[in-house]
Amino acid sequence: MARSNACCLALLLLCGAILLGMNPGTMVMSAVACPLVCLDVDYMTCPSTGDEHLSPQCNCCLAPKGCTLHLTDGTSVSCS
Incomplete structure (x- = not known):
């Protein structure tokens, strides 16, 4: 039972990320460094x-x- 709940939760999170446009395979972090x-x-x-x-x-x-x-x-x- 716990295993199926964990699978459902993982699938739900993956679907939510795709719907929000945050494809985990193509997410690239970019930061701008500000000199001191x-x-x-x-x-x-x-x-x-x-x-x-x-x-x-x-x-x-x-x-x-x-x-x-x-x-x-x-x-x-x-x-x-």
Whole structure:
């Protein structure tokens, strides 16, 4: 009895994973590494705020996508 219950539970979990689009054979985990380097950022601009100078973030991992970090040496880093 316990064996048939375990088989039914495993089959139910497999069907649920397939229905949710999580095919166990093709699941690939992807992660983005964020460096612990804090750039010398003077200010930040983002498309949503136009030319408004926003408080700076340390690097692009912490800044919203599409924003630009303006460094104190006059260069800029675009966060994509």
